Amino acid sequence: DGGITQSPKYLFRKEGQNVTLSCEQNLNHDAMYWYRQDPGQGLRLIYYSQIVNDFQKGDIAEGYSVSREKKESFPLTVTSAQKNPTAFYLCASTKDRGVSVAFFGQGTRLTVV
Amino acid sequence: SQQGEEDPQALSIQEGENATMNCSYKTSINNLQWYRQNSGRGLVHLILIRSNEREKHSGRLRVTLDTSKKSSSLLITASRAADTASYFCATHTWGAGGTSYGKLTFGQGTILTVHP
Numbered sequence: 001d002g003g004i005t006q007s008p009k010y011l012f013r014k015e016g017q018n019v020t021l022s023c024e025q026n027l028n029h030d031a032m033y034w035y036r037q038d039p040g041q042g043l044r045l046i047y048y049s050q051i052v053n054d055f056q057k058g059d060i061a062e063g064y065s066v067s068r069e070k071k072e073s074f075p076l077t078v079t080s081a082q083k084n085p086t087a088f089y090l091c092a093s094t095k096d097r098g099v100s101v102a103f104f105g106q107g108t109r110l111t112v113v
Numbered sequence: 114s115q116q117g118e119e120d121p122q123a124l125s126i127q128e129g130e131n132a133t134m135n136c137s138y139k140t141s142i143n144n145l146q147w148y149r150q151n152s153g154r155g156l157v158h159l160i161l162i163r164s165n166e167r168e169k170h171s172g173r174l175r176v177t178l179d180t181s182k183k184s185s186s187l188l189i190t191a192s193r194a195a196d197t198a199s200y201f202c203a204t205h206t207w208g209a210g211g212t213s214y215g216k217l218t219f220g221q222g223t224i225l226t227v228h229p
């Protein structure tokens with residue numbers, strides 16, 4: 001089945017640690033996105049990538065980093081510089097850089113302990 | 114900053130009633146989309162309306178778009194308990210810096226509760 005897989009589903013991070021969230025898609029989509037969702041809130045865009053080896057900052061990129069070495073993979077690293085990382089992280093993809101519908105993974109819930 | 118602002122933040126209705134959610138946005142868009150999210154899950158696409166369209170239907174869903182007012186509404190008719198979820202509007206715009214990159218920005222969402 002085609003889709004987007006996020007892992008892990010739950011992640012615990014100690015203060016000062018970097019952690020990496022995985023996002024893989026087998027839809028052959030060009031564009032991929034990372035969003036952060038806080039309780040009762042909407043989605044805020046962290047980073048997005050339209051093609052391999054290129055990505056753009058979203059509205060809240062500080063404290064996060066990404067890479068896009070392969071079309072199907074768009075991992076997100078939450079660095080120690082992100083002061084309040086506890087949130088629900090959602091990865092999405094769209095077929096191309098233009099008008100298209102987003103497909104979402106099931107999310108990773110990150111908690112700082 | 115959020116492109117879309119949704120209203121109301123929460124809506125509680127009885128089964129069989131209609132539910133209307135509104136979305137306002139700030140900049141020119143290519144299209145506007147509505148998504149549904151069940152608690153703790155990813156979002157699922159419901160319907161897309163292009164900037165040159167005024168109304169679109171899909172099953173029990175009706176979406177309108179008024180680009181002069183920069184607003185959209187989602188109507189769910191004959192609601193069911195299974196419609197209980199959060200609903201988000203998302204605007205598709207071109208990225209900054211003159212690139213041809215599309216950007217999808219979400220609103221705060223409306224929490225819909227349908228009572229049996």
